[in-house]
Amino acid sequence: MKVLVLVKYVPDAQFPRHFGPDNRLVREESILSELDEYAVETALEISEAHGGEKVSPVTVLTIGRPEASAAVKKALQMGAASGVHVSDDAIAGSDALATSRVLEAAVRRLAPDVVVTGMSSTDAETGVLPSMLAARLGWPQLTLASGDVSVSEDATTLSARRDEDAEVLQLRATLPAVLSVTDQANEPRYPNFKSILGARKRPVQTLSLAELGLDAALVGAAGSGVSVLEAGDAPARAAGRVIVDDGQAGVALVDFLAERNLI
Incomplete structure (x- = not known):
C-alpha cells in the first residue's frame, strides 16, 4: 500500500503577513x-x-517555489519515506x-492508495482542495475526520470518525480514497535528532508541469477562476472607547451596547 500526504508551505503565523506588489502573499518567513x-x-x-x-x-507532496521544499523536509524529519516537490514558475498565482x-x-502519476490532507491550509483557509481533488480523481472522500482512522487488513477499505456538533459519524470508503483530518485527529510527533539526520538521506523528487503532462495554460492566473484585483494590509485597529466609572458607568455601558443593537 502507498500513502501520499499533501502539505503546504505557508507564512509563519508568528510574523506579520503582508502582500507584495503582485497582490500575492509574501512567503519569505x-x-x-x-x-x-x-x-x-x-x-x-x-x-x-x-x-x-x-x-x-x-510520500509527501508539495507545490510551490524552490523554498517550499522546506515543508517536505519537515515531513521527512517526522518520518515520511520520500518527497515530491512540484515546482514550476507557471504555477504562481494559482x-x-x-x-x-x-x-x-x-x-495520478504517483498512484497512491490513500491521499491524506489537513482540514485546511493556514493561509487561504479554503478547505476545499480535498473535495476538489477527490472529484477530479473520481475517488470517494472522507473529509474532516476527527480520529479512529484505519485501513482494513486487506488494504481495501478506509474508515474514520467525524465529530459533528450534534452527532458522531462513522465513515467508510473503498480504496483508493482521499482523507482529510482535523486538528483533533491525533498529536503530531516531534522529530528527534536521529530522524532529523536520517531525513537528509531520503529522496526528494522535483517535477515540472511538463513532466506531469499538464498544460501551463490550465494553472496560474490563466487557469484560475478567481482574480485578485487589489490586496493590502488590514487597517490598524482604532482605539476603543474607555468608560470611566464616575457613578454612571453602568448606564454608559448599557447605552453603548444599545447604540450597537447588542441588547
Missing part, C-alpha cells in the same frame, strides 16, 4: 502548515499499522481550482 502536521501523523500511523516504511511507504489540477496530475 514560511513553514510547513501546522494543520498539515496532523495529516503527516495520520499517514505515518496508517503506514505503521500496515508493515511500516518497507511495506506501506509514506487559486484552489488551478491547484487541484496540479494535484490531480501528480496523484
Whole structure:
C-alpha cells in the first residue's frame, strides 16, 4: 500500500503577513502548515499499522517555489519515506481550482492508495482542495475526520470518525480514497535528532508541469477562476472607547451596547 500526504508551505503565523506588489502573499518567513502536521501523523500511523516504511511507504507532496521544499523536509524529519516537490514558475498565482489540477496530475502519476490532507491550509483557509481533488480523481472522500482512522487488513477499505456538533459519524470508503483530518485527529510527533539526520538521506523528487503532462495554460492566473484585483494590509485597529466609572458607568455601558443593537 502507498500513502501520499499533501502539505503546504505557508507564512509563519508568528510574523506579520503582508502582500507584495503582485497582490500575492509574501512567503519569505514560511513553514510547513501546522494543520498539515496532523495529516503527516495520520499517514505515518496508517503506514505503521500496515508493515511500516518497507511495506506501506509514506510520500509527501508539495507545490510551490524552490523554498517550499522546506515543508517536505519537515515531513521527512517526522518520518515520511520520500518527497515530491512540484515546482514550476507557471504555477504562481494559482487559486484552489488551478491547484487541484496540479494535484490531480501528480496523484495520478504517483498512484497512491490513500491521499491524506489537513482540514485546511493556514493561509487561504479554503478547505476545499480535498473535495476538489477527490472529484477530479473520481475517488470517494472522507473529509474532516476527527480520529479512529484505519485501513482494513486487506488494504481495501478506509474508515474514520467525524465529530459533528450534534452527532458522531462513522465513515467508510473503498480504496483508493482521499482523507482529510482535523486538528483533533491525533498529536503530531516531534522529530528527534536521529530522524532529523536520517531525513537528509531520503529522496526528494522535483517535477515540472511538463513532466506531469499538464498544460501551463490550465494553472496560474490563466487557469484560475478567481482574480485578485487589489490586496493590502488590514487597517490598524482604532482605539476603543474607555468608560470611566464616575457613578454612571453602568448606564454608559448599557447605552453603548444599545447604540450597537447588542441588547
